[in-house]
Amino acid sequence: MHIDIDKELCIGAGQCALTAPKTFTQDDDGISExxxxxxxxxxxxxxxxxxxxxxxxxxxxTDT
Structure with missing residues (x-):
């Protein structure tokens, strides 16, 4: 499954990093990656x- 983050849309809430910390983090500006x-x-x-x-x-x- 491919992961894509719309960095223009991301507000840095961090819910992804809290929910799946083995997959997501936040950059220095708080944007998810x-x-x-x-x-x-x-x-x-x-x-x-x-x-x-x-x-x-x-x-x-996206399923691969």
């Missing part, structure tokens, strides 16, 4: 929940 090597989700069971938790819908998951 995917941890290196986790761009395909890495089988994180919390990935879909993290995407749903985003208050502005900035995380998009």
């Amino acid at each position: 995917v941890l290196p090597g986790r761009e395909e989700g890495g089988g994180d069971p919390l990935l879909r929940e993290a995407a749903r938790a985003c208050p502005v819908g900035a995380i998009h998951l």
